[in-house]
Structures are given as C-alpha cells and as structure tokens.
Amino acid sequence: MDRLQALKVFVMVAQAESFTAGARTLGLSGSSATRAINELEESLKARLFTRTTRRVRLTEVGRDFLEEVRDVLAQLQAAESAVTGAAEKPAGQLRITCPQELGRIYIAPLVAEFLEAFPEVSAQLLLVDRNVNLVEEGYDAAVRIGDLPSSGLTALRVGAVRRVLCGSPEYFSRFGQPLQPADLGRSHRLILTGATRREWRFGHDQRMVVRVEPRLVVNSVAASIEIARKGWGICRALSYQVADDVEAGRLVLALEDHEPSPAPVQIVYPQGRKSPAKLRAFIDFASERLRKIPALRLDGR
Missing domain, CATH: 3.40.190.10 (Periplasmic binding protein-like II)
Known part of the structure; x- marks a missing residue:
C-alpha cells in the first residue's frame, strides 16, 4: 500500500478506534488496514497504537502524529481542490460538537439550515456535555460555553450567557x-x-x-x-x-x-494554514446567526 493511502488508513483507524471500522470507510478489509499500519509503524520506527482484543488506542506518539497527518491531508485536499477549481465550494462531511441543551435549542436547527443552504455538505452533530478533543476525535468545530484554555485551537466569540x-x-x-x-x-x-x-x-x-x-x-x-x-x-x-x-x-x-460574570459562547476549531471551504462556510454562517439570538447577546442580558 502506498504511503498516502496508509496515512488515510491511519486517520480512519484512529478515529474509529478499530481496524475493521476504519478500513470499512475506505472500502478496505480489516487485514489490509492492519498490514498498512504495521508497515507504517515499521517505517517510522515507532508504535502508533496500543492494541487490545476490544479496541485500538493511539499512543502519545500516535496522537502527535495524527495532528500532523490531518494537517498534511487537509493541505493536500486544498491543493487538489485549487487545481480543479473547487477550492471555494463547500462540500464533504462536517463534524460538529456542542453541549446538549445548546445543541437542542439552537445548534441542531442551525445545522439543518446550513445544510439546506449548502446541498453538497453533510454533517454529523454530537451533543455531549464534555469538551471533545477536536483533533484526536476528528471533529471540525465545536460550539462551547466558557473560556478557552490554552490550546492549539482558534476561538470566535459569538455571544455570552449567565x-x-x-x-x-x-x-x-x-x-x-x-x-x-x-x-x-x-x-x-x-x-x-x-x-x-x-x-x-x-x-x-x-x-x-x-x-x-x-x-x-x-x-x-x-x-x-x-x-x-x-x-x-x-x-x-x-x-x-x-x-x-x-x-x-x-x-x-x-x-x-x-450572579457570576457572563461566560462566553464561542465557535472553536483547530488552527490550520488553510481551513477547508466547508468549515469556513459554517463558521461564517453560524457566527452571523448566533450573534443575532437575543438570549446569547454579548452583554449576556
């Protein structure tokens, strides 16, 4: 298997925490994925995953490598899109996460409206009351409440709540x-x-x-x-x-x-040299609409 395909397999396996499930997304067999990862680890002289009978998990080296590989693949996709003239056309799957109640009340309807406006984009929305690691778990963006701790993420403030x-x-x-x-x-x-x-x-x-x-x-x-x-x-x-x-x-x-001071509401996404068109479109679309919601006004009142 060529190196580029092996890197894609690596990302999918890391995301699914399974050789079989990761391979399935690329139309490959589980054994092919296992062989590709073994060859990749051998060439890198590093272990990327720990394996158990139930699942596979990234090692610390694997987590660092995953972030770099995702950046490389995103740049490659952007370069290919530029050549084909599709760089500014939002397309593909967008993975978003946010708190449950915020998602139920505002974000889920907003995502549906976004998909209506951009028919070549599909979306996966995870409503969960924890801070998902966007890079490790393969999400494009999150809408979060509260201050952003020091990280490699970019945050765009769209409101505040009390x-x-x-x-x-x-x-x-x-x-x-x-x-x-x-x-x-x-x-x-x-x-x-x-x-x-x-x-x-x-x-x-x-x-x-x-x-x-x-x-x-x-x-x-x-x-x-x-x-x-x-x-x-x-x-x-x-x-x-x-x-x-x-x-x-x-x-x-x-x-x-x-009452305590208002907490910011922010759209959070990984830093990158060039975000894909689907993510840029969502950020513009969501920020404009969230800032107009009275209950999320920046003064928190």
Whole structure:
C-alpha cells in the first residue's frame, strides 16, 4: 500500500478506534488496514497504537502524529481542490460538537439550515456535555460555553450567557424570594443538576460559596427546569436555557445582583494554514446567526 493511502488508513483507524471500522470507510478489509499500519509503524520506527482484543488506542506518539497527518491531508485536499477549481465550494462531511441543551435549542436547527443552504455538505452533530478533543476525535468545530484554555485551537466569540437562579411565580409567592445567597440553605427547595458538586458559587469573581442541600437531584437540566416551572422549587441554569420561560413569566430570576460574570459562547476549531471551504462556510454562517439570538447577546442580558 502506498504511503498516502496508509496515512488515510491511519486517520480512519484512529478515529474509529478499530481496524475493521476504519478500513470499512475506505472500502478496505480489516487485514489490509492492519498490514498498512504495521508497515507504517515499521517505517517510522515507532508504535502508533496500543492494541487490545476490544479496541485500538493511539499512543502519545500516535496522537502527535495524527495532528500532523490531518494537517498534511487537509493541505493536500486544498491543493487538489485549487487545481480543479473547487477550492471555494463547500462540500464533504462536517463534524460538529456542542453541549446538549445548546445543541437542542439552537445548534441542531442551525445545522439543518446550513445544510439546506449548502446541498453538497453533510454533517454529523454530537451533543455531549464534555469538551471533545477536536483533533484526536476528528471533529471540525465545536460550539462551547466558557473560556478557552490554552490550546492549539482558534476561538470566535459569538455571544455570552449567565448562570442564573430561577423559580416560578407560584413558588416565590409561597416561599418568598431569597435576598442573599445564604438564604438558600434555610427554607427553600433546591433542585440540583448533577450529583457531584454541592456548592453554588456567586458573585462576579465566584468567591461567595454556598453549600447546598438539595431536596431533589436530577441529571438533566431540562428536567430540573421543568420541575421549577411547575412550582416545586428553585433550580440553577444558564440564561439561554430559561430565556423563553422568563420572558413569558413562567419563571422568575432570583439573586441577579449576585450572579457570576457572563461566560462566553464561542465557535472553536483547530488552527490550520488553510481551513477547508466547508468549515469556513459554517463558521461564517453560524457566527452571523448566533450573534443575532437575543438570549446569547454579548452583554449576556
């Protein structure tokens, strides 16, 4: 197998964590993929994968090599497109990831609209509440909430959101409005999303910490908001998640003067000498539309 094809096999196997699945995407047999990787490792004098009976995983050397190979293949594709005159025509599969609720409310409809505008592009959208490693897992872009740690990624800010406390008018009529964060530990029914962190932080610098004793713990933001909407208790959410309820009067915000600073909403993508047309088109398309959403306004309000 020639070196270029072997590099493509390497990328597909790394992405699928399987010789068989990776080979299938290229129309090859699993044995051909295994042979190609073995020859590649032998020529490089380095082990790229650790193998078990269930899956294959990249070694540290393999992870570094994967990033370089993806860059090389992207440059080659761009060069070929330039020769054929298709460099500026968005095409191919776009892989995007974002948090679940942000994806459900805004990003999934936006991606569908994008595909309508660019018929030669297909998309895979992963909604998951973790920071996916774009390079290692083969994603083109992510929409993320929060500051970007030091990395080899580019971030384009498209908005901001606040972490808010809310309950229904009926709930506050019955139990009263908390006036200070410390009031939450006294006579209020608190709904906690997630079972691990039992501290809520308040204030611009988040130095005010309240130890919460929730009456109810759920693993779904949407569920906690629904329970608060029904008048049972107080939940904590991101402002965009309850924007429609607050505007309609179904939920009321509490302790607004004690909220942490807004968190940025950003489109994140790997740095590269030249991004493919499909990614450039998506970034332009998504940034323009996300910046127009009132619940994601840059001032966070």
